[in-house]
Amino acid sequence: MTDNFSKNASQAILHDAESQNTDAQDIDLKEIEFSETKLDTVAAATKDELSKKRVGILGGGTAGATIAIRLAALGLETYVFEKKKSLIDGPPMCHLHAGGNLYREIPDEDCVALLKQCIDILRLYPYTIDVRPTVFAVPTRDEGLPEDLLPRLDILTDAYRELIAQDSNNKVLGEPENYYQLYSHEQLIALSEREQVAIPSTIDEWVIPVAKYLDLNKVKFPLIVVQEYGWNIFRLAASAQLALEGYEHAHVFTNTEIKQVMPVDCENCTNADHHVTKWRVDYQQASRSQPESIEVDYLVNACGFRTGVIDDMVGVKVERMVEFKSSYITHWGDAGGQIPEIIVYGSRGTPEGMAQLTPYPGGYFQIHGMSKAITLFTDGLVASDKASAQPQLPPQYVHYIEDGWDKAPLQARSQQAIEYVAEFVPTFNSARTVGNALYGGQQIPGQDDTLRVADVSLYSNIRYARAENVKASSTLIAADQIVNELTTLGLIDNDTAENRSRYAHDWAYLANNDSLTIDKVARVLAEDRGFPAAMADVNHSIRAMALENLTPAQP
């Protein structure tokens, strides 16, 4: 493990031009091998040849990286092209929506879908989760009642119980009867008098700081405590990177931008039902002076909020929205120990939108405030039009995404974020801005900006798929759908031990890497991206501590 540990850590630092050059040579060689066999028919092809089919994945965010892990595990030659320096460095994920309780407005069935997807992806990326509950509070100024949420929580509890019945390893959120807990005003007053515990180990202990710091005059009761955990982007990036490094069939090109995609063998291109069986992908590596090309048998567009750019190249018409959103990093030295995530509900886009205080180790806190002065932006939601599938964000936000935030507006919004939270957690006023944010453009397929569950669109006749997840947890389902599509197209045989391993969550990288390996790579990535190394850690890893042992609240 020690050898692996240092090797992987150093790969994390320099996962760029040198390795890409090697990959580029690989491509040339494989290109020759490929052209020698390309006249063979699929029917005559051996299993080995089938597994040499190439898939090009454009974009190495959560979707591209997760789809690549899934396909490389099946033995497909998988090429990922990511223009940034490392994988999964786009819009953040901070909260595993294992029940989608942040969103009162979405249907119950979407919440159940999110629960299932979250448990599934958690088992692919177990080292990315920080096990701590989330406290949901309805403020007195809000029209809703906490009781309104209870029917949904019961549906979620039943769905979780059913998932455990299907596979006992799905019990990753603790006992189903503890999936959510209610705390009355009296219980909170009693807990506020207890001494805070630096490292909580029961639900009551997690709720003590909430009872002490939350302004109990401003919220309705009961408070709801749910087993929705933290999700760490740096650890997700590290996990995906290490997983892909372990597959000989995975070729990851970072610092590489897709310039063009062209059908190679389009039959009846002028016809709406035309067929494409091969795509040429033109890409530019930062370390090379000239663009290069590769032919692939299947194309996956996983370009995040820029999927429309590739749709336009491919020639498909799509309606979608893109939303620019930002959360802010702060440091609060007065928390007195670990605290849960705190959500105060509100009406999205109004000055009283939801406030979300997300804890990280080392006293760091990420803040979302769903008002236009904090996380949302007056002109931050844009839609595609007839001329292009790519919605156009105002240049200012594209500049933030490409070059980083400008200092003054970042400072102003971060300070407003602190004050937003301090309205409900008064002592949070002593928190300080740290001059960084987690933010980006989020794609929303269709025209409903409240949509939270979406995964992939498939275009069988042109061998093209577009990943269009709104939440990062939907990406493994997207990968499954692509595997089914590749099977239908005869590009892969999914009746294999490798494919069955996915459903058993028998992922190769988990056998070779432990939490310490992820720590090391994640810290390098965090610092490289300008964040404190402590933000790459978790207080309670899912493997070290399941909430199974937590006792329910005392009546």
Ligand SMILES: Cc1cc2nc3c(=O)[nH]c(=O)nc-3n(C[C@H](O)[C@H](O)[C@H](O)COP(=O)(O)OP(=O)(O)OC[C@H]3O[C@@H](n4cnc5c(N)ncnc54)[C@H](O)[C@@H]3O)c2cc1C
């Ligand atoms: C503020 C905020 C908070 C969020 N919080 C959560 C959360 O708590 N939980 C959750 O599940 N989800 C959350 N999300 C949503 C989550 O971030 C997205 O669902 C997820 O990141 C989308 O992943 P993706 O791979 O589809 O896109 P991206 O992460 O955007 O990846 C697309 C990649 O494609 C690359 N790319 C684009 N064009 C090209 C090109 N021409 N050539 C090469 N590469 C290219 C980009 O560089 C990028 O890395 C949040 C989003 C935001 C904005």
